[in-house]
Amino acid sequence: MWGEVTPAERLRSVTRRNVDDDRLAAAAADALVGFSDEPASLVVACRRVLAHHRAHGALWWVCSRILAAPDPAAAAHMAVHDLEADRTGDRLGATLPLLDEDEVVAVIGFTSTVDDALTERFDIDAVAIRVDGDDPVASLRRRRSDHTVRVVDGWDPVLEHTSRLVVSATAIGPERALVPAGTGEVLQLIGAGAREVWLVGGVGRVLPARVYEMIVSSLPPDSDFEEVSVQQFDRIAGPRGLERPADATSRVDCPVVPELLRPLG
Numbered sequence: 001m002w003g004e005v006t007p008a009e010r011l012r013s014v015t016r017r018n019v020d021d022d023r024l025a026a027a028a029a030d031a032l033v034g035f036s037d038e039p040a041s042l043v044v045a046c047r048r049v050l051a052h053h054r055a056h057g058a059l060w061w062v063c064s065r066i067l068a069a070p071d072p073a074a075a076a077h078m079a080v081h082d083l084e085a086d087r088t089g090d091r092l093g094a095t096l097p098l099l100d101e102d103e104v105v106a107v108i109g110f111t112s113t114v115d116d117a118l119t120e121r122f123d124i125d126a127v128a129i130r131v132d133g134d135d136p137v138a139s140l141r142r143r144r145s146d147h148t149v150r151v152v153d154g155w156d157p158v159l160e161h162t163s164r165l166v167v168s169a170t171a172i173g174p175e176r177a178l179v180p181a182g183t184g185e186v187l188q189l190i191g192a193g194a195r196e197v198w199l200v201g202g203v204g205r206v207l208p209a210r211v212y213e214m215i216v217s218s219l220p221p222d223s224d225f226e227e228v229s230v231q232q233f234d235r236i237a238g239p240r241g242l243e244r245p246a247d248a249t250s251r252v253d254c255p256v257v258p259e260l261l262r263p264l265g
Contacts, residue, residue, distance in 0.1 A: 007034025011045055015052040022112040025058035025204060026083045029076040032066055036073040043067060043259045051264040054218045055178060055225050057171030058083065058204030060211055061254045068255035079204075088202040089116025091241040092166075096121055102161045106190070107149075109168025109180050110136040113202050115143040127152045127159070133181030133224035154186040162194040170225060172201050172236070173212030174249050181226045191232065198242065199233040206238065206249055210256050218264050 010031040017024050028049050035042040046063035053059050062079045069075030089112070096105060096117065103125070107114050110128045118126055127150045128136035136151055143149075152158055165187075171178040177199055191197050207215070219225060230236065236248035243251075 007031065007045075010034060011049060015049055017053075024053060024056060025062050026080045028059055029062045029066065029079040029083070032063070033073050033076045036066075036071075036076065039072075042072060046260065047264060050260070054264065055170050055215060055223065057169070057178065057207055057212075057215065058202070060171070060207060060215060060260070061204035064211060064254050064257045064260060067257045067259060082203050086113070086203040087239050088200065088237055089113040089119075091239070092198075092200065092237045093117035093119065093121050095237070095242050096124060096164065099124060099163050103163040104158055104161055105164045105166060106152075106159055106162045106194070107136075107166045107168070108183050108186060109134055109200070110139040110143070110149070111168045111200070112143070113200055114166060114168060115145050115147075118147045118149075119145040122147060126150075127156075129154055129159070129186055131180050131182030131186060133179075133183070133226065154182070154189050159190045160193065162190055163196075165191060165194040165197045166200060166237075167197070167228075167233070168200045169205055171212055171215050172199070172206045172230065172249060174209050175230060176212070176216075176227045177230050177233075178212075178215065178225045179228055181224050184226060184228050187228065187232055196234040197232065198235045198237055199230065199245070200237045201248065202237075203239055204254070206236075206252055207254050208252050208256050210261060211254060214261055 014028045014031050035045045066072045066075045105124050105126045108129045130153050169177040169179050230245040235242040236245050
């Protein structure tokens, strides 16, 4: 696919991608293979791509696994495989309940995982909530399913009948999660009225404390993300399905790499 394109050019193509690009982590892993024979250059390449996409938890997972592996190229290929084989969307869709009349599933952060969950669930009335850090209109244009999804604001009366409030996280630590800015306000407005509130993670999103803290500390003050406690959620959705927050956050497969714990600059 890349032909004669150099590793540096491939990496630049990744840094230019939008932070909400669901293929970003896999594309980065593929590009980083080109640096696998030069350890020093690989570290620089990982730090460079992270500096452009600081909030992307799965990207930190990719870089950490590659740098910690005895065979970086093999680790990169395995990361791509794991990301592309992620069953979180399928399992989420299978777990969403049948709704009573007028009930809705409300979503903050309409990712491809949520889109996959709704692909076969035409029985579900879904609404995407617009918050300060996420306007779902662009994401809805990119989705693969034909499911009708309305865009609403956090005060919309339809949210009074929320069966499940589903929030997509870009990174999840042991106690807190990084979610679109404005999520906390919506949780206060409708969280208590919803039957259950679920946090959506997926492959590469659950991270050890030191990596998660590095992500948060590297974000600018005007970031499109904010932190919320994982204890505000009844369940976390991941590749294993729905789990209690304590169980989901204990399943960490991301190593801590010292080279990534220095400020990104």
